[in-house]
Amino acid sequence: MSRLSPAALLLIGAALVPIAIEFPVILTFVGIRNFSFGLSFALFGLVFLAILVWSEVADVIGSSAGS
Amino acid sequence: MSTPTESILNIGRTDDETALPAESFIVKYPTVARVVRVCFAYAFVALAVGGLFGVIQALHRTNVIRVIDSADYYTLLTAHGVFLAIVFTIFFLAGVFAWANTRSLERPPLNPRFTWLWVGTMSAGTLLSGGSILAGLVAEIDVSADVLFTFYAPLQAHPLFYIGLALFVVGTWLAGIDWFRQYLDWRADNPDERIPLQSFMVLTTMLMWYLSTLGVAIEVVVFLIPWSLGLMPAPTPLLTRTLFWFFGHPVVYFWLMPAYLMWYTVLPKLSGGRLFSDPLARVVFVLFLLLSTPVGIHHQYLDPGIAEGFKFIAMTNTMFLLLPSLLTAFTVVASVEHGARQNGGEGYFGWLTALPWRDPAFTGMMLAGLMFAAGGFSGMVNAGMNINYLVHNTIWVPGHFHLTVGTAVALTFMAAAYWLVPRVTGRALYSRPIGLFQVVLWFIGMTFMSAAMHRGGLAGIPRRTAEPEYSKFTFEAVVGTISSLRLQIAFGGVLLFVSLVIFLANIALTAANNEPATGLKTDLPPALSGPEQSPQVLDELKLWAIIAIVLVILAYSLPLWSIINGAGFYQDGITASPQVVQPVLEVLI
Amino acid sequence: MHVHNYEKLWLLASLALIVGFISTIVYGAVGAGVVMVNDEGGQVNASGLSEHPEFNDPGVRKVGPNEYEAYVVAQQFAFSPDPIEVPANSTVTFYVTSRDVVHGFEVAGTNANAMVVPGEVSKMTVEFNETDEYGVVCNEYCGQAHHDMAGEVIVKEPGNFTLDDAGESTTAQATNGTDETANGTGES
Ligand code: HEM
Ligand SMILES: [Cu+2]
Ligand SMILES: [Cu+2]
Numbered sequence: 001m002s003r004l005s006p007a008a009l010l011l012i013g014a015a016l017v018p019i020a021i022e023f024p025v026i027l028t029f030v031g032i033r034n035f036s037f038g039l040s041f042a043l044f045g046l047v048f049l050a051i052l053v054w055s056e057v058a059d060v061i062g063s064s065a066g067s
Numbered sequence: 068m069s070t071p072t073e074s075i076l077n078i079g080r081t082d083d084e085t086a087l088p089a090e091s092f093i094v095k096y097p098t099v100a101r102v103v104r105v106c107f108a109y110a111f112v113a114l115a116v117g118g119l120f121g122v123i124q125a126l127h128r129t130n131v132i133r134v135i136d137s138a139d140y141y142t143l144l145t146a147h148g149v150f151l152a153i154v155f156t157i158f159f160l161a162g163v164f165a166w167a168n169t170r171s172l173e174r175p176p177l178n179p180r181f182t183w184l185w186v187g188t189m190s191a192g193t194l195l196s197g198g199s200i201l202a203g204l205v206a207e208i209d210v211s212a213d214v215l216f217t218f219y220a221p222l223q224a225h226p227l228f229y230i231g232l233a234l235f236v237v238g239t240w241l242a243g244i245d246w247f248r249q250y251l252d253w254r255a256d257n258p259d260e261r262i263p264l265q266s267f268m269v270l271t272t273m274l275m276w277y278l279s280t281l282g283v284a285i286e287v288v289v290f291l292i293p294w295s296l297g298l299m300p301a302p303t304p305l306l307t308r309t310l311f312w313f314f315g316h317p318v319v320y321f322w323l324m325p326a327y328l329m330w331y332t333v334l335p336k337l338s339g340g341r342l343f344s345d346p347l348a349r350v351v352f353v354l355f356l357l358l359s360t361p362v363g364i365h366h367q368y369l370d371p372g373i374a375e376g377f378k379f380i381a382m383t384n385t386m387f388l389l390l391p392s393l394l395t396a397f398t399v400v401a402s403v404e405h406g407a408r409q410n411g412g413e414g415y416f417g418w419l420t421a422l423p424w425r426d427p428a429f430t431g432m433m434l435a436g437l438m439f440a441a442g443g444f445s446g447m448v449n450a451g452m453n454i455n456y457l458v459h460n461t462i463w464v465p466g467h468f469h470l471t472v473g474t475a476v477a478l479t480f481m482a483a484a485y486w487l488v489p490r491v492t493g494r495a496l497y498s499r500p501i502g503l504f505q506v507v508l509w510f511i512g513m514t515f516m517s518a519a520m521h522r523g524g525l526a527g528i529p530r531r532t533a534e535p536e537y538s539k540f541t542f543e544a545v546v547g548t549i550s551s552l553r554l555q556i557a558f559g560g561v562l563l564f565v566s567l568v569i570f571l572a573n574i575a576l577t578a579a580n581n582e583p584a585t586g587l588k589t590d591l592p593p594a595l596s597g598p599e600q601s602p603q604v605l606d607e608l609k610l611w612a613i614i615a616i617v618l619v620i621l622a623y624s625l626p627l628w629s630i631i632n633g634a635g636f637y638q639d640g641i642t643a644s645p646q647v648v649q650p651v652l653e654v655l656i
Numbered sequence: 657m658h659v660h661n662y663e664k665l666w667l668l669a670s671l672a673l674i675v676g677f678i679s680t681i682v683y684g685a686v687g688a689g690v691v692m693v694n695d696e697g698g699q700v701n702a703s704g705l706s707e708h709p710e711f712n713d714p715g716v717r718k719v720g721p722n723e724y725e726a727y728v729v730a731q732q733f734a735f736s737p738d739p740i741e742v743p744a745n746s747t748v749t750f751y752v753t754s755r756d757v758v759h760g761f762e763v764a765g766t767n768a769n770a771m772v773v774p775g776e777v778s779k780m781t782v783e784f785n786e787t788d789e790y791g792v793v794c795n796e797y798c799g800q801a802h803h804d805m806a807g808e809v810i811v812k813e814p815g816n817f818t819l820d821d822a823g824e825s826t827t828a829q830a831t832n833g834t835d836e837t838a839n840g841t842g843e844s
Contacts, residue, residue, distance in 0.1 A: 007425045007503060014434075014507045018514045021555075025546050037551050138800040215797050219758045221774065222799070304758060304773050347663065368692065369771045371778040375685075375694045382681060386674045393670040397663060447677065452692065453684045456767035460760050460795035527764030529795035534803035540791030542764060596660075633699055638775045640701035644732070644757045644799060 004055040013048055020044035091587035092170060093493045098179050099169045100491040105186055106162030107488065109193065110155045110480070111571060117150035118567040125516065125560025129553035130535045140533035141213045141646075142203040148216030149200060152472060153235070154193050156322040159480045161189065161242055163325040164269045166487065167332070168246045170591075171263035172253040176245050185241035192235025199228040203646075213646035215531065217315070218291070220307045223643040226295040233287050236280050243273035261598040262606050264345055265332055271352040272324040274612050275317055278619060279360045282313025290636075294643070301641040303634045305372045306627075312363035313623065320359040322472050326479040327351070330399050330432060333486060336591050337429040338422055340406025343398050345594035346601030351398075353605060354391040357615050358384055361622030368455045372633060377626040382452045384622065392443060399436060405595065427502030431482025434510040435475050438517075442470030445521060460531075463524020466517045474513050481570050482506055488577055489584035496584075497576035501569060508566040516559025519552040526552075693770045697777030700753055705729060711753060716742060718819060724748045730772045731755035732799050735792060735807035742784055742809065743817035749781045760795035763809055771796060784811045 004012070023044070024035040087093060093100040120143040126132040127140060135143065165182075169175055176182045196212070202225075203211030212224035246269050250262070262270070290302035290310075335342045342348065364381035367373055404418055412421025423429045445467040448454050458464065485502050489495055496502065524530075526542040526549060535553060536542070542549050604610065659667075685692075705711040710727045714736045717725050726748050729736050742748050752761045752772050759772040763782070770778040772794075794805035 005425075007500075010504065010507050011424060011430070014511050017511050018518070021514060021518045028546055033546075037547050037555070137803060141797060141800060141802070144797075213800070219796075222757050222797075303775065305776055308758070308773065344660065344663065347659070367771070369769055369778075371693055371697050371771065371773055371776040372695050372699070375692050378692060378694075379685070383678055386677050389674055389677075390670055393673070394663075394667065397666045401660075401662070451677065452681050453767075456692075456769045459769050460762065460771075525765075527762065527766075527791070527793070529760070529762065529793050531795075531797040532803045537791060537793065537804075537806040539806055539808050540764065540789065542791075629695070633695070634775055638699070638702075640703035641774055642703060642756070646799065 002055045004051075009052065009055070012051060016044045016048055087493050087583060088588045090590075091493070091584075092166070092490050093587070096169050096175050098182070099165055099175050102182055102186060103162040103166050103487075103491040106158045106165065107484065107491070109190065110158040110162065111484075111574060113150040113154035113158065113193075113197075114477075114567065115571055117147050117155060118564055120144075120147040121151070122560045122564035125563075126557050128533055128535060129557040131553070131557040137533035139204060141215065141531075142200065142211070144531060145203075145213055145215050146197070146200045149196060151477075152216055152318075152322070153232075154197065156472065156476060156480075157235075157239060158189065158193075160321065160325040161186075161239070162491075163328060163483065163487070164242070164246060164272075166491065167265035167328055168249055168269045171265035172249055174249060174253060176249050177252055181241070181248075182245055185238050185245060187238075188241060189235055189238030192231045192233070192238055195227050195231030195234065197231070199225045199231065211646060217311060219311070220291060220294070220304055221301050221641050221643050223295055223645045226292060229287050229291045229295055233284070233292065236284060236287075239276065240280070243277060246270065246273060261601075261603075264342075264348060264594070264598065265328060267349060267606070268324065268328045268331070268352050270608060271356045271611070272321065274608065274615065275324075275356045275359050276321055278612075278615055279314050279317030279321075282310045282363070283315075286310035286314075300637045301643055303630065303636060303638040304641060305370065305634060306630050306636065308370065309364070309367065309373075309627065309630060312366040313360065314363070315366055316363040317359040319468075319472065320355050322476045324352070324355065326435070326476045326483075327395060329479055329483045330395065330436065331402075332591055333483065334399060334429070334432050335402035335406055336589075337426060337432070337486070338403040338406030339410045340402055340404075340408075341592045342594035343401040343405060344596045344600075345598045346596060346605065347394060347398055348594070349598070349601055349605045351391040351394050353611050354388075356611050357618060358388045358391075360615065361618045362388060364622070364626060365450060365452075365455075368452055369459050372630060373626055374629065377622075377629075378452060380622055382450065384618075385450045389443070389447070392439075396436075396440065403433070425499065425503060427499055427506050428482045428486035430503055431485065431506035431509075432479050434506060435478035435482065438470045438478070438510065438513060439475030441517075442467055442475060446471065458524050460529060461524035462520045462528045462530045465530050466520025466524060469513060469517050469520070474509065474517075478506060478509050478513075481509070484570075484574060488574060490587060492578055493584055493587075494577055494580040495582040497573050497580050501573050505566050505569040505573065508562055508569070512559045512562030512564075512566055514559070515555045516563060519555035519559065522546065523549070523552050523556070693778050693780055697751060697753075697779035699775055700777055702753070702755055702774035705753070705755055710751065716740065716748070716819060719749075722746045726750045728752040728761065729755055730759040730761060730794065730805075732757065733794070733801040733805040735761070735794070735805070738792075739808035739810045740792070741817065742811055743814040744784055744787045744811050745814060747781060747783050749779060752778045752780075757798050758796050759798045759805070760793070762793050762795045764791040764793055766790065769795070784809075787811050787813050 020040050021037070023040045024037060027035045123134060123143055124140065124147060127135060199210050199212045202208040203213050210225045210227060212228035214222045214224045218224060250266055250270060286307050290307055293299035294301055331342055331348045362381050362385045364373065364377055365385045368378050403422065407418035407421040410421040412418030445463070448458060449464070449467060485496055522544060526544045528542050544552060700708055700711065711729055714727045714729045719725050722745060724742055724746055726740055726742065728740065728750060730752060731754065752770060753776065754772045754774040756774060758774065761772050761778065762769040768780060768782045770780055772778055788811045790809040792807035792809055794802065798805065
């Protein structure tokens with residue numbers, strides 16, 4: 001059983017979109033310019049994938065620990 | 068009870084009538100339920116057409132896909148503005164207000180004929196104005212109205228466009244009379260009671276509307292209609308502009324108030340709790356009545372012919388108009404948190420997980436509220452008299468109002484429909500998961516489109532233009548590239564359109580659903596601090612109306628007088644610029 | 657009336673925010689001397705611009721050591737003059753009006769931006785410090801070819817700059833207050 005319901009994944013995914021869009025802008029404040037939107041989306045796509053994996057896998061580990 | 072099923076809109080009957088409880092809205096007030104259905108039907112048709120044009124615009128002006136000629140772009144843009152910002156919003160408002168006033172006063176309107184009269188007047192106005200805009204796409208018809216929804220003279224539309232607008236506004240006035248009569252009838256039976264909250268919201272909003280539509284009514288009836296019929300000379304452009312914006316700002320609160328009504332009275336219930344404070348809700352609506360109108364000049368910060376002092380007064384009032392929205396943010400979040408804690412939510416942020424996120428009505432309204440906060444920030448930039456010079460009439464501005472009217476209002480309406488349509492049709496929502504997906508998709512699409520529009524605006528890209536670039540120079544983005552911004556606008560527009568199609572399909576399938584709606588028994592719970600905690604004076608509608616009028620006179624008499632003094636009513640040298648059809652709809656397939 | 661404590665705090669914070677906003681704008685207007693488009697430009701007859709002493713010949717005039725006036729006419733679907741040429745390190749007061757409908761005059765990417773309303777003159781003062789080229793867009797819908805309506809401001813090296821026509825006038829002619837502080841600087 002995964003930790004996150006499809007609805008929760010949908011909402012988390014949606015929340016990552018504005019973050020991915022604003023990320024290059026935030027980076028300009030710390031002096032990193034020309035960080036492309038494409039790269040930012042790829043990055044947060046990976047973050048989403050990681051969350052997905054965590055949601056599916058971590059629980060398996062948890063359950064083997066006896067919950 | 069039963070209603071005959073003679074028309075397609077008459078869907079208030081499920082096969083299993085006994086399934087609807089006797090205390091449900093549709094069984095108690097079948098006529099009002101039908102009025103609400105008709106209003107929603109108009110609203111959703113307008114939404115469908117407007118949304119289609121929206122995606123065509125988004126793809127055209129970014130040069131991604133072009134199916135129209137650039138000259139026709141403005142016909143579509145006029146239709147997009149009028150159908151969405153006027154027809155969709157106001158018909159939906161009429162439906163919500165008819166429902167809310169009846170529900171909270173516990174009685175139907177006095178005379179159903181009168182009710183159908185205003186529905187009919189608004190419909191006639193819509194068909195005339197909408198028809199004259201769309202006729203601009205058809206070569207054979209010698210009618211057009213490519214003047215955008217702001218119709219600044221001396222751009223000139225066909226007289227039917229203005230006549231339709233006037234009829235539409237008169238229809239809303241009649242609707243307000245209907246709701247006031249309903250209230251007076253209730254008052255006669257309940258001389259000492261506090262006005263029920265929803266009805267209070269309806270009435271204060273309508274008072275604001277009467278006051279503010281005065282500007283556009285004078286503009287259209289006294290100046291534009293006689294001028295377009297060739298009976299009178301061209302009016303002073305600055306004067307008609309100023310009259311338009313006298314109405315043009317308060318109309319945004321007219322869009323917003325039904326959304327606020329849902330946030331204050333329905334959202335707390337959806338979250339499992341109760342409204343935090345009834346008195347504060349009343350204060351907020353009174354503030355909107357008082358402050359919505361004497362601010363319109365903030366749309367004219369860049370206009371010549373208006374002294375800086377007047378702009379300054381409008382700016383100050385505008386800033387104070389932030390107050391009711393900030394109070395709303397507090398009350399809504401507090402009420403939802405209360406609901407979450409009722410559901411067993413705990414911790415500083417942990418309560419967020421105890422909310423009904425699977426419910427599209429709840430999630431849609433929450434996302435709409437979140438985007439409204441973002442829209443509020445860009446709105447503060449617009450309101451800042453001097454920073455406004457950087458963004459005025461750039462694409463930043465559509466970026467801003469797609470967050471406000473295009474999401475805070477439109478997404479709340481869609482979410483509200485998921486809750487309300489079953490209540491006025493008696494039919495169960497076709498699919499909640501699809502609804503949830505739809506509202507989230509709108510949020511994602513709007514994030515793309517709006518963020519990119521804001522950034523494009525900072526680079527100086529103008530709004531209301533069919534072409535992505537000029538031959539003489541190029542725009543430079545502050546972050547990223549202009550072409551990536553264009554792609555984001557186009558991509559966001561497509562997502563929005565897909566979301567819209569899913570919404571309309573879900574609603575259509577609901578209307579055709581033979582499963583009876585459930586959960587119709589429960590009524591909206593009263594507030595935690597009830598009306599008895601608030602001073603009686605809040606219910607003195609006459610007093611607030613008078614103060615509102617005085618504020619408007621203070622803000623507007625001098626500017627109007629100085630315009631009339633300088634240029635007169637009919638300034639010399641102004642000639643009409645009829646927006647006649649270039650009669651081609653070039654579909655390049 | 658019962659108001660919750662958190663509510664009171666929020667209310668105070670909101671009011672502080674609002675007053676803060678207003679103060680920054682007051683500071684901008686009074687302290688930093690940001691000037692807005694206002695009613696100083698006066699009125700003109702939109703169809704009689706050819707008889708107007710200045711708009712009959714749109715162009716740039718010199719009115720002081722580093723001070724210039726630019727008379728610009730907007731009409732469907734062009735600005736004249738186009739391009740508008742001015743020297744660097746100068747202060748230019750634009751007077752913009754329209755022959756027909758409402759237009760916009762926006763120096764792209766800067767805050768030099770005004771509505772152009774027929775019958776009214778929009779006056780704004782801009783400082784140009786460095787040589788550069790700016791796009792000018794009409795940012796108000798003005799008809800079917802609105803998207804073609806654009807112009808240019810070219811800021812030239814002062815040495816290369818000459819006034820091209822007889823529009824040269826002397827300081828004495830300075831009309832209503834060319835000594836205004838800058839509204840928008842030409843820097844992007
Ligand atoms: C499918 C969803 C939508 C898309 C793709 C879309 C797209 C657009 C675009 C690209 C523009 C800018 C056109 C320009 O300035 O050149 C625009 C303008 C506008 N949109 Fe939308 N929009 C959508 C939904 C809405 C909604 C729901 C509303 C309001 C309820 C709305 C209200 C407006 C208004 C008032 C304008 C300004 C029209 C004008 O400048 O005269 N839009 N839209
Ligand atoms: Cu406004
Ligand atoms: Cu234009």
